[in-house]
Structure formats: structure tokens, C-alpha cells
Amino acid sequence: MTTSWFTSPDDAARRLEAAGYLTDDATALTAYLAGALEKPLLVEGPAGVGKTELAKAVARSTGAELVRLQCYEGLDEARALYEWNYKKQLLRIQASGADQAWSETHDDIFTEEFLLTRPLLSAIRRDEPTVLLVDEVDKTDVEVEGLLLEVLSDFQVTIPEMGTVSATRRPFVVLTSNASRELSEAVKRRCLFLHLDYPDAERERAIVTSQVPDIDHRVAVQLVDVVVRLRELELKKAPSIAESVDWARTLVALQVGDLDEETVARTLGVVLKHASDQRRAVKELKLLAAR
């Protein structure tokens, strides 16, 4: 069972690449370790560097199904783990009539039939290989973290009326976080940690060309060049990979054959989402034009 994910870091890198996700060495190694040690993987990094995409790529490359739990403020047990279908239970009680003893009915209404499974429980109960993605875990309240602890360390869920449900097959768990809140030590201790950062120019070029195959090679080189320069400026939000890819798509759609300064200035809105960032970038580009 341990070998069902990846057999080695190289294997991980190769298969993720085949699934359309270009990794660096550390990412491939950590993905391999997460599978081999059966530990959850906590991925942190700026928005748009491919944290969620990593989980999807793992699912694609291993033929597993992706179960996703999107976290938000106010997420609770009923929406993350399980819930009793109380309307159906009510119907069942009304339908049973007077001829059935209460104790029988009571046993009856707390069974599988009346259980609504939510992402965490369904990921654990699946027999097929599963990738469980807990997205933006930093958006939840602290209480939900406590809920995650049992799931993450023992891969089991305790339902008071039914007993403990253990995983027959441990899912590959990926948690993503934007670090808007510090996660508790207890959660971090149970996870492997991976920080995804902006890639180097070469890898970014490879990513852009693999995502947007239509783009001209020369334009791709110029595009990555500009994006790398933009990241060096002090911006509120530096452009990430997702934005470079968007920009590449835009340029293809506009049929741009050469990324000159005018085109950059016109399409800057695709990569920079703050007015002050745009002003700053334009200022730097003007400097360039003056020479």
C-alpha cells in the first residue's frame, strides 16, 4: 500500500510532469515522502504558485480521485465531517407507526442510511485511492483545526452513535495555506511542510510553455523576463505563476508576436492588480523607454 503513490522522488517528478505539473527537486521529494510516510502535506506559499494545483496533479498522476474540502470562516463539523439526515429520520419515525418499539426505531435511525457524509468522512471511507485536498486551511476557525487533528493523525472519525470509522486505505492529504493565520503547533507537527515559492526563470518558462503551448518561444522568454523584473520591484502583490500563464494566454489571444514596452503597458492589468503597483511598474518601464 505504501508504494501505491510514488516509488521514488524521481518517479514523483516524472509522473507529476506527465500530469502537467512541473516540479522542482524539493517539491518532488516532499510529495514522494508524503506518500511514503503517509503523512499529510502542508503546502504554504503566496497566492497563485500552484498549491491547489499540486494536489490536483497528484490525483491525476496516480489515478486517484480528488475529494476537496474548501475551508472558510464558519465551517463546522456538519459541513466538514458528517451530518444526520434528520428530515429522513423524522419521516422514518412517522412511518414506523405505533406497532414498533422506540428502542428498535432508535437503533434504526442511526444507521448508514441516514448518514450524510461530508468531504473528510467520505475521503476516509473510500476504498479506491483518494487525494484529500483541504484548501485554505488558514481561513477556518481554530476549532476546526481540532477536528482535523483526529483525521490527520489516525485517519479515523468517531461518530458517537455508530463508533469509530477508520480508513481502509489512507488518503493522500494535502492542506494548503496562505499563512494569513498561524496554524497551531499540533496541526503542523503532524504534517510535512513544503513552501512553494516563485520558480526560477527557466522553470517558469517551461511552465508557461507547457500551459500555453501556442505561445511563441521568443515571447515566452520576454514575458518571463518582465515578470522576474516585476517581482524584484517592491509591489503589494507580486505577480505569480498563475498570472504569468494568464498573461501568456492574453498575448496569444491578442496575437502578439513581440512583447515590446507598449504591449507590456497595455496588458499590465493582467499581471498587476493594484493601481499603485501598476503606476510603479509603468514608472520603471518608462525609465527603460527613455534610454
Next chain:
Amino acid sequence: MTLLDTHIGFVEALRSAGLSVSLAEGLDAISALERVHWHDRETVRAAYAATLVKRQPQRVTFDAVFDIYYPRLVGGGVAGDDVAPTEGVPDTGAQLQRLREALAEALASGDQQAMQDLAVEAVARFGAMPGRGPGLSSWSAYTSLQRVSPAELMDRLVQGLLAQGLDEERAQRDAGRRIGEFTRMVEGDARRRIAEEKGPEHVAAVTVRPTIDRLDFTAARRSDLEEMRREIYPLARRLAARLTKEQHARRRGPLDVRRTVRASIATGGVPLTTHHRPRRPHRTELVVLCDVSGSVASFAQFTLMLVFALREAFGGVRAFTFVDDVVEVTDTFAPGADVAEVMEQLSASISHAARFGRTNYGRALTRFAEEHPDAIGPRSSLLVLGDGRSNYSDLALPVLADLAGRARHAWWLNPEHPRHWGTGDSAADQYGAVVPMVECRNLTQLGEFVHEIV
């Protein structure tokens, strides 16, 4: 040392450097190492990093400690082998000339491996500090860098890069980055040699710098300051997220009897759900008065940036800077303004805030009270930033007491360690008796304080 000893020593060193590595994580690291090949040092590093480092700012510290415990090579390595002491004097003019030529070439081509080899050789050749006995000799990155002086190669490197078809600005930037890289390599290699000589525990305890959020403002280098500046916005965002959450938790105010009774009619007069009045958020108006003289300028800038990044949490913010005269800088922080521009304008305002250029708290406080008597009112809080080092001048304590008395709250943030308060020309003790003085030496403490006052 066995492998296990090294591992345990490594984990201990990480703990003493401020990373909280639990026993379970250490075990995780070992089981992770069992699953990977050890022929590549970077693989081992990545396996350790995945299991032990759970916070990105700690990564720098981790890398430094890792390099000490799992060194790249032992002794001079291949590149430094011919620098054996049998050769007599290894440090000759001819050798220096040759090394600098090779370095210029490596820098021009950006060849990492060659740069690393040259760094090793530079330390081996020029950084040795012979001691009187075994264990007393040492290695110095400073001496090596002084001799090789890579910065002098800057112009040549820029010319070379220009010839490669880069524009001037980029050539300058690339050259600066490569030379910085080489400097770091030399520093790293000197640490490695010292660790070999004196044992890794010694080096880890002495040379590893604290993580950026725990680094003292006053001890920060230029590069650290830039990094801190990048940290300000994420810090503000985290604080804002925390504040909203806490406000949500406290949103339920006193019972709204009227609405509760009305709602209870639907359930036959039984108040099943209670309704509450929303709590009115209390917003303070903040007046920041900060010392921007050389010694504490960076601290004042960080605090101002953080306060203004969180401006929506306050009712209003006014900022004044002073050296020996007071100047208002509130307008500099327009919403959505560019960080770099704000910094430039701030530094420009320093020249307005100085008359004679020597810090004079008494004078500055008096001028503030005279010129902006309307700034402080019963709804506003006063925040003074500075080290309280007033060049033995008049302190104007009554003026400050009057200001603090008129304000709702008053605090004084001091970037110095409390043990330095009141030493030399520091008037921190006298001022501390008038307004509560808070120690604020790094980003973590700053974040905590700002969170408190909001």
C-alpha cells in the same frame, strides 16, 4: 561522531536557534531519511526541511545550521588541497592575482560551482588565522574578503555583462547580486571551517542569526531591513485577519429586549431565541510622534508603515516626525500609496524635522505642544517612538506629562533592550515614569503591541 549523534546535535542546535522541533518531528525526519537516497546532500536537506521546518521565515536559520552540521566538504577540499601548509606562504601576490582573475571569470559567466570552489579556496588561502596551539587557530571571512575584495571587480563585471547585451540597469543589478552571492559563499565557508576546528555546537551558538521576525531593529543590516520591509504587509494582513476574527467573536452585545419579545410572539410568548444589540466598535484616534534621527530611523519607519497599513482599525491616524523640530507626515501615507515612494518622502521629511541635526526630545515635544495643540484630545491616544537619547538636553518632562494627561492613553515604544534604558544619555527612565514605556525590539513584538492597542 555517529550519524545518530550528528542528527541529535543538529536537532539540538535547531532548538537553541529558536525552532521548536519536537521529538515526534525528529523521529519523522529519521523515517523520512530512511526512504531517500543519501548520495545527494540537497536530498537530505530537503527531507530534513520537510519534516522539521514548519514556518518559512525559519528556513534561513535552518539552512545555516544544516551547512554547519552537514558540511559540503571537509577541509580544503579539491580546490583547496594545493594550499597545504607545506607550500610555505600560501598567501602571495601572484596567487591573489590568479584567484581574482578566476573569480572575475566565474562571476562573469555566473558559474555557481566555480564560484563555490573559489570561495573555498579564498578562505583556505587568505582567511586562515593561525593560533598558538591546536584548537586556537581560526578562519576569518572578513580577512578573506578584504584580500580578495570582490567589490572591486564590480566595474569589470558590469562591463562584461554590458558586452553580453544586457542594458545598464540590469547589468548593475546582476553584478551586485552575483558579488553578494560570492560574499555569502565565503561567509558560509568560513563558518564551515570554524565548525570543523571547534565543533559545530560552538559555531551554531555564536554565528547563526535569529530569524527575521525576531531580529532586533537596531542590529539589522541593510539587506535585513529590505527583507523586513517586505514582511510589513503580510504582517499587517495577518493582524487584520486576527482582529476581524476577534471582533466577530465579541460581536454579541447586550440583550435587545424589544426584538426578543417581538420574536417570542411567534412561539407563543416563549423566547426561544434571544436577540442582541450589535456592539459598537470602539475606534481610537492615534497620534504617532516618532524620532527619525539616524539611530532609530528604521524602527520609526516600520512602526509608521504598520500603523498605516492597519489604518481602518483606527478612527484616524496622524503622524509626526521629529529630530529637534516637529513635522507632520500624515499626508505621505495616502491610501494605496506606493511603499517605496512613501519611504523616500519620509527620508526627505527628516531634513525638515531637523534644525541643528542633534536629537533634542525636550525641544521637539515643546514645539509639538505649541504648533499642534489640537492634535491631542480626550478621544486620541498618543504613541511616542524613540530611544529617549536626548543628548543630555532639557527633557521637557512637564510638557510630556501634560500631553499624556490630555490623551486617552499614552505609550512610549523603545527599540532598545530594557537593560540599556537610562544608560548614557538615555532618558528612558525619566520618560518612562511619565508614560508607560514598552520594549519593542523586533517585528514580533511590534505586531503584538499594535494588536494590543487596537
